[in-house]
Every structure is written in C-alpha cells, then in structure tokens.
Amino acid sequence: MDTVRDGISLLSYFVLPIILVGFPLYGIIKGVPVYESFVEGARDGFQVAVRIIPYLVAILFAIAMFRASGAMEALTKALDPALSLIGFPAELLPMAIIRSLSGSGSAALVVDMINHYGEDSILVKMAAVMYGSSETTFYVIAVYFGAVGIKKTRHAVPAGLIADAAAMVLAVWTVRLLFG
C-alpha cells in the first residue's frame, strides 16, 4: 500500500511540469507559434474569472446566511433521529451537510474535530474520508456553469447531492469496516 501511494505521489510531481513544459515543447516541434497561441488563450482568463463572479456571489452569500442564522444546527437536530437508524454518528452530521456547501467550512470542521477528538479517533477518520472523497458541489456548479452562463442547471444539483449523500454514508461505513 505504501509503495503504491509513494509511486502515485511521485508521479503527481511530474504531471504539472509535463503540462507546463511538454505542451509548449510539443507545440514548437509541431511548428505552432507557441507564444502567440499562449497569449491568445490566456486572454480568456480574465473574462472567465469575471464571468463567474455573479454565480459565486449568489451561491456563497446564501450559504453564509444559512450558516450564520443557526438554521444549520436546527437541521442537524431535525435529521439526527433518521440518521441514527442507518448508524450515522450525530457528531458527523454538520460535516455531512456542510461538505456540499462550503469547502473552507468543511475543512474548518475537520480541524475542529481533530482538536476535539484527536487525530486517532474514528470520528475524525470518518470526517477526513468525507472531506477527501467528495467535492464542494455548489462551488463546482457555480464555477463550471457560471463560466459558460448556464442558469438552468436541470438535474445537476440533485445528481450532485445524491452522489454527496452516498459518499457521506459510504465514508462512515468504510471507515467503520476498516477501523471499527
């Protein structure tokens, strides 16, 4: 297991340099005016960043309000009895809810839980697996759909949330299976 992990992380050191050096190098071999191409493509960077601002602001401020209002704690309390039925620890519920909403918020929760329960505890392991095995769905939606101006997201939100919910429950089960 360790050698596999070392191999993968060793490989990941090379991916970025290969892209950074390999693309222009290959381009110049193929006779592409690489500098001109780069500048032309890079020009979009600013527009894309500006284009996603309204989407990001819309998502982030609504989620910030929700967290600040105390509704999060109420939701946690309301869902607790249902989740204890499937063996989901109540301590992890805030993490499960916030994982789809806010990346920095869920990282803060992991830190908080490490301070509270210690790195070795099974709860922290579950929280870390939750953090590592899923993305901040609403951020991804805001950035990716914002960049191309998609406003009608159709089934993107339910699909993302179903996948998140599955990942949260699976995180608890796998950790319990391995360390419980």
Add this chain to the structure above:
Amino acid sequence: MLNYIWAGLIVSSFVFALGYDIRDISADRYRNGKPLPVSLSFPTGYDSAARRVPIEIWVDSARYAGFYGVSGGSTQHYTGYLLQSREGIQIRFEKGAALPEPLATIAKVSQSRDTEPQGTLVGSVPGPHVTTASAGVVFAPVRFVKLNAIASAALDFAKTGAEIALGLIGVLALFLGLLKIAEDSGIVFALVKLVRPILRPLFPEIPPDHPALGMIALNLTATLFGLGNAATPFGIKAMEELQTLNPSEDTATNSMVMLLAINTASLQLVPPVLLLALMGTQINTLIFPILTTAVLGLIVAIAAARLLGRLPGFRASDPNRAPQA
C-alpha cells in the same frame, strides 16, 4: 431546482434568525439595561479627577451565572480602565479580552471605537483613596443578533465570492494559454483518440472527434492527481467546448450535468493537500478508505446523472431534445 434551494436557503436563514432573536428577547438572554455585578480594583489608586483610571475587573462566576442564567464557568479577571467624563463613567475592558458567552456576543455590539468591550458604570461612584469597589456595568442593548449576523455574513461572503473569482485570474490565464497551445498543436485531438473508448459511453452526445472529450480527459487527469488548480481551468474549458455543442444558451445539456457530477465526486489518487497538512501521517491509513469511497461515490454520481436525465421533467428540458425554435 437550484432556484428553490437557493431561495430556500435565504428564506430559511431569515426565519431561523428571526426565531432565535425573538427567543433571546423573550428570554431576556442579554439582560439589556440591567447592571452586571463586577468587582473593581485600582492598581494605581482611584483619582476622581483623572480622565483615565486603570482598573482590574473581576467577574465572579456565581454572580455571572445567576445574572445571565447560564451554568458553569470560572471567575474571570480582566484589565481595563475607567473613562471619566461629565456624562458619567465608562468602563472599558482590554481589547480582545476572552469573554464567556453571552458576554462575548454583547461585547461585539457594546464596544468602543477601538473595539474594546465597553459599558457604563452604575451604582456607587468610588470615593478617593479606595483600592477596591463593587459596581455594576450596563452594556449597550443587544437586539436581533442573528438578523445582524446573517446580514453581515451575506456582505462578507459577497466580497469573498468576488475575491475567489479574481484570485483565479492568474491560474486561469496560465492554463487556458497552455490549453490553446495544446489545441493548436494537436495534443487535444491525440488525447481525444486515446480516451474515446472510455469516455464516449458517458458522453454519448459529443461527436466522436470533438475536442470536448480531450478537455474532459485533461480535467479528469488533473483531478486524479490532486491538481485542483489545474483541474478548474481544464473543467471550465471543457464546459466551454460542451457549450459550443449546446443548442440552448442557458440550459445545461446531459453531458454538462455528467461532467459536473463526475467533478463533484472528485476521485483523487492523491489526497487533497489541505487534508495531508491537517492529518499528517494518519493520512497513510486513510488513502484506501478515501479511494474506495470516492470510487463508489463516482459510480453513484454517474448513475444519478444518467438516471435523473431520463425522468420526464428533465427529459423535456433537455436542450438537445426540446423542439427548436
């Protein structure tokens, strides 16, 4: 769907904030207008003519608990000073004093221009040459804390949203520039040929030789190796390519939803750097559960994106199916 979730978040924050505030007011949680009993001592003596008198403030745990109706806590000790003027005596705590709840919330409202917690001293004004005194402190009234909190959270995060987006400019420019080279030199098309057998079943709408598949492959590779900074520009570029195939301007196609679902599942061979930093060597034992969970999550994401797209409502809104105007 997003419309309802978004409005739901905003409306429920308002309802909950208002509910908590009304509960606080009816329970008189902050004891507005009533004096908190404290003991003062004067390390340099008390001078009634001085504008500023240094003091030490002692808050007895039992009296504090009784006053605010909270439990536990220990006797607290703070430094501060009295500010004497014709209008009366202000008592100011040192800046950044570690106050217990609910006093910490009160101090956020009741503070001086330099953000020192501040209240008005009531009761007997100490006489000359005393070294200790009992007094009461009345803080500025605290009302609708949560309503204030949601408003300021909204303003803060509006700013954060713009900052995140603007912070992306440099990285976006770098990778979009490199991608343009990759496009012009044919790397993307070579990649398309390579990944077509794997990705085609997931994205049946994309024509076989379209560059979108190559961009998706780059996006997934970057994600796989934990390169979030590179994955985002690649993903955005992939979305732009998918948008060129989209007959509608503002409605997501099935391929877009699939790409998004795959990205939210975030299958990474290398765990996020932040998690590495937080968990230290513990991460070694977690690699396997993280990978298992992510793979299973990815399968659920793909299945959910595919199956939900078949529901009548979502099928009707598919831009590739809807009657063209």
